[in-house]
Amino acid sequence: MSKNGPLALAYHTLFVTFMLAPILVVCWVAFTPEGFLSFPTDNWSLRWFYAIARYPEFVSAFWRSLWLGALSSAIAVAVSVPAALAIARYRFPGREAMTTLFMSPLMIPHIVLGIAFLRFFTQIGLGGTFVGLVLAHIVIVLPFALRLTLASAIGLDRAIEHAAVSLGASEWVVLRRITLPLVLPGLASGWALAFINSFDEVTMTVFIAAPGTETLPVRMFLYIQDNIDPLVTSVSACVIAITVAALVVMDRAYGLEKLLVGRGVDGR
Amino acid sequence: MAFLTLDKLTKKFGTHLAVDGLSLEVEKGEFIALLGPSGCGKTTTLQMIAGFVDPTAGAIRLEGRDLLAIKPAKRGLGIVFQSYALFPHMTVAENVAFGLEMQGVAATERAKRVAETLELVGLGAFAARFPRQMSGGQQQRVALARALVIRPNILLLDEPLSNLDAKLREEMQIELRQIQRTVGTTTILVTHDQAEAMALSDRIVVMNQGRAEQIGPPHEAYERPATPFVANFLGKTNLVNGTTVRPEKISFSTSGLAGKVRTRIFQGNHWLYQIDTDSGLVTVIRQNTGETMPAEGAVVHLVWAPSP
């Protein structure tokens, strides 16, 4: 690898600073002893971390967000697999339309989706329910799941499946023993990206969540509408710490690059 | 009755005739090469035998039975793909064992046959490796072992050696022929390399635009080509005064067709000459026997025996 010149080095430093600064500031402010957002601060205190304990709805919202993300992403990936395999290998009427339909949530503003789902769910009696949240989140994370699943389905050499068939494997065995293991890295990255998007979503969710089904970002958003104290910064700091810990664990277990960039098992 | 019969096999893609009424009878144990330029329908023919492409018309019979009525998974054919198509997430041993597993062969018997077959292709020590940890030539052998271990009715090879460098290709040709003789499996090889087809097969099928131009033993097709296409495809030819002559059949003499050496290229075991004559440019190949040969610019006389 070639060495970076001074200009490139300055650029990279600036870029990284720009990326990390907000995160660092949030974590810093979280340790303030004051009753308002103060920065910079000279004194340190864990006051606002202890304060989280007095707001159990933040903790339950965190778990809800986690389940919501995990579940909606898993369902989105499960739906993506047959769709991606069909789009990748067959030319059929409605193929373009199907791709566009699955990708369309990317192009619709989330606030529009939020209002639409609010009306729709109220109509069918799913307003403010967890099931409703899951359904809405499946819709918004589907493009991410499908994109990465599709990439690995297209990269799959048909001859490998033909080889398995010629050796006597039934369609089901080919799917289970050959196709799925080979697209698995794509599924994992698709799931991870979908999860991140679900966990992060607030614009749409704020419309369809009710007290009791609020996700963490929604809870935080509503909290800062009424309060000016630094509680949300300590909550954010906890989420950041958990994220970093999760990333470290995943990197140890699988290699982050493989998961997020979607490298195949054999490095293709 | 022939072992494998292709009867007026035809495949149309839209309006394009990829394979056009191909008929062929293959005897048990025979090594057949489908030879032809790119796009002449070789792979399509092989895929129809394998069952991955449905013929538009015609029939395929294996020992008299209609092969087209049998699903690809039940045909019992061994296939080696051009890209090898090894299972990247399985070890070499698991790759080779896959077909036996599908047949429900018991684990101990399976392990024994996998070991035997890997030994046959010279990969006894590589069972635990993954395909990505092996060279192209080694992967090619794994693909061959995986196809052979199920004791296939017919072995289908689609350009199995074209990804290898020239030297390794020659070694593998010799090895492939030996292995085929050892196991005695009826084999159909697809290739666009005429040297490979002639080196390996009992009979070659020279294909052009979906049709078989000539079917016969390599020597016969080379010496008595049925069409100008076959003559040109199987080797260099000269057209002198209306007759075709192979370059190696022409020798230098004191009398005969006069000409002047335009270029002379040394190729180790032989010399390649291009000679300007009154009848046009003539290519001549002479064995290198160690003697001094006419240099560029020299005046020579060419003689050849009339072709049969």
Ligand SMILES: Nc1ncnc2c1ncn2[C@@H]1O[C@H](COP(=O)(O)OP(=O)(O)OP(=O)(O)O)[C@@H](O)[C@H]1O
């Ligand atoms: N699925 C397909 N759809 C349309 N046309 C096809 C299809 N498969 C093959 N063809 C056409 O049929 C003809 C024969 O193709 P085939 O793959 O059999 O050639 P080949 O002899 O194996 O050539 P190569 O040496 O390049 O592999 C080609 O003109 C090709 O473009």
Ligand SMILES: [Mg+2]
């Ligand atoms: Mg081909």
